[in-house]
Amino acid sequence: MIPRYQRILFWSLVGCILLMGAFLLHGCREAHKRLTALNDATPIAAPTTAATEEVSLYIASDADATIKPTRSQVALPQDPSLRARALLEYLLVQYSLPDSAHPLQSGQAVDDVFFLADASHPNQGKEITVNLHGSFADNHPSGIEVEQLTLDSMIGTLHAAFPEFAEVRFLVDGQSRATLAGHSSLDHTYLLRDTAMHPMVPSEAATQP
Amino acid sequence: MPKETPFVSAPGTSPDTIETTLPKPVTQIRNQILMFAITLLLGGACSIVAQETPRVPQAPPVGAALPQPAPPPKPPPAFYRNLIVLDPAHGGRDNGAQLSSSAVEKDVTLALVQKLRPALVAQGFTVAATRDSDPPDELTTDQRAGTANHVRPLACIVVHASSAGSGIRIISSSLAETDAKASSGRAVTWSKAQVPVIAMSLRLANETGLALDAAQLPVLLLRASVPPIDNLICPAIAIELGPLKTEAGKATLPSDPGYQQRVATAVAAGLASFRTHNAPPPISTPGVGARPGVTQ
Numbered sequence: 001m002i003p004r005y006q007r008i009l010f011w012s013l014v015g016c017i018l019l020m021g022a023f024l025l026h027g028c029r030e031a032h033k034r035l036t037a038l039n040d041a042t043p044i045a046a047p048t049t050a051a052t053e054e055v056s057l058y059i060a061s062d063a064d065a066t067i068k069p070t071r072s073q074v075a076l077p078q079d080p081s082l083r084a085r086a087l088l089e090y091l092l093v094q095y096s097l098p099d100s101a102h103p104l105q106s107g108q109a110v111d112d113v114f115f116l117a118d119a120s121h122p123n124q125g126k127e128i129t130v131n132l133h134g135s136f137a138d139n140h141p142s143g144i145e146v147e148q149l150t151l152d153s154m155i156g157t158l159h160a161a162f163p164e165f166a167e168v169r170f171l172v173d174g175q176s177r178a179t180l181a182g183h184s185s186l187d188h189t190y191l192l193r194d195t196a197m198h199p200m201v202p203s204e205a206a207t208q209p
Numbered sequence: 210m211p212k213e214t215p216f217v218s219a220p221g222t223s224p225d226t227i228e229t230t231l232p233k234p235v236t237q238i239r240n241q242i243l244m245f246a247i248t249l250l251l252g253g254a255c256s257i258v259a260q261e262t263p264r265v266p267q268a269p270p271v272g273a274a275l276p277q278p279a280p281p282p283k284p285p286p287a288f289y290r291n292l293i294v295l296d297p298a299h300g301g302r303d304n305g306a307q308l309s310s311s312a313v314e315k316d317v318t319l320a321l322v323q324k325l326r327p328a329l330v331a332q333g334f335t336v337a338a339t340r341d342s343d344p345p346d347e348l349t350t351d352q353r354a355g356t357a358n359h360v361r362p363l364a365c366i367v368v369h370a371s372s373a374g375s376g377i378r379i380i381s382s383s384l385a386e387t388d389a390k391a392s393s394g395r396a397v398t399w400s401k402a403q404v405p406v407i408a409m410s411l412r413l414a415n416e417t418g419l420a421l422d423a424a425q426l427p428v429l430l431l432r433a434s435v436p437p438i439d440n441l442i443c444p445a446i447a448i449e450l451g452p453l454k455t456e457a458g459k460a461t462l463p464s465d466p467g468y469q470q471r472v473a474t475a476v477a478a479g480l481a482s483f484r485t486h487n488a489p490p491p492i493s494t495p496g497v498g499a500r501p502g503v504t505q
Contacts, residue, residue, distance in 0.1 A: 065431055142305060143373045145374050178350075202416075202430060203415065207419070207482075
């Protein structure tokens with residue numbers, strides 16, 4: 001025969017366990033809601049509904065320090081700002097593929113792209129501002145060649161897609177930053193130009209002044 | 210009893226007789242005041258005339274030796290043809306790139322500069338470095354550019370290292386050469402200080418590249434915007450040391466001392482060749498001082 005006080009204690013403990021379980025479940029659900037709310041919910045026009053089009057991507061290679069233009073079929077939104085962002089994201093995704101010749105870490109790289117135009121000179125002085133994620137810059141490989149290739153790759157791709165714009169400026173988390181990853185300068189604007197290049201090799205002809 | 214009026218002319222007397230009516234001590238005091246005032250006036254007038262009159266050079270006394278004109282102060286040269294500034298990049302809290310599990314960029318750049326220094330001295334150069342050790346505080350790129358610009362060297366070599374790519378990259382400023390013609394004769398901005406010497410920097414990169422090529426080291430010439438190169442007023446290049454990959458798949462890391470020594474010897478030879486082609490020794494003429502814009 002179990003004493004009465006032990007039965008009361010047992011059922012009290014069972015009740016506490018159930019209450020604690022319910023409290024834990026509730027806490028987990030709340031935490032999940034908070035983490036979900038922190039995710040980037042910036043709306044991007046769904047590229048799946050848009051028709052694919054041919055774009056030029058300027059693909060870099062670390063081995064020979066070249067940038068070669070390639071044609072690719074991509075579905076892009078029509079809004080210029082979203083279009084530029086999607087284009088740059090697509091370009092940088094190529095570098096996170098396993099067989100990339102210019103390997104970069106995967107993940108979101110471009111936060112926003114803004115198009116700035118000088119009202120007094122509508123046909124000149126147009127600038128694109130690319131706001132990069134801080135995580136992209138912090139995890140970018142460090143080195144003059146590798147950083148400059150990333151910048152030139154983005155510059156050439158933007159120039160091919162938006163030839164009416166003259167300059168591009170890069171920000172990191174909305175702030176001006178001295179260098180991308182310790183080497184290539186980010187604190188000035190770059191001219192938008194065709195950055196396809198083959199590095200020069202030294203020659204005797206260029207020796208004399 | 211009549212009232213005394215010693216300072217007022219008496220009735221019926223002329224004013225000329227007033228003097229005679231004044232007491233003697235008062236007259237003396239008045240005369241002294243007048244003399245003092247006249248002296249002051251004359252002194253002031255003389256000093257004004259002396260200031261306004263142009264000074265006429267005094268002829269030397271006859272028989273005295275003519276003084277020799279003082280030699281003009283020696284103007285600073287455009288650059289010192291035997292001086293090289295080395296800048297091992299990063300340092301302090303800034304480690305630079307992580308090249309391997311045990312090597313960071315700031316140590317590799319310093320090690321290469323320590324090998325480059327004796328190699329340059331052997332070629333007859335004087336070497337200055339922006340840092341000779343790992344400083345506790347980080348040197349900014351503006352401080353490095355200021356150090357190099359202050360001593361006016363023949364060239365400035367910025368040393369970097371990377372784990373990406375293969376071989377050695379020689380980087381010149383990406384500033385456009387067309388800016389040099391537009392800015393000739395005008396002050397250049399800090400961010401474009403390299404523009405007037407961009408052509409020499411390209412020749413320096415080529416000469417150094419040729420020397421590395423002759424040493425059987427793979428080399429490519431690039432252009433990029435890398436601080437502090439754009440802020441330097443002397444011919445400047447950045448040398449980025451990458452892994453040396455062989456066809457067999459083996460890689461020599463930039464931290465390898467033998468690899469660094471080969472690079473240092475080749476770069477020193479390239480700089481000596483650059484000096485020969487671009488800064489020949491000045492022809493010394495007795496009695497003629499140095500002029501601005503010449504090398505020393």
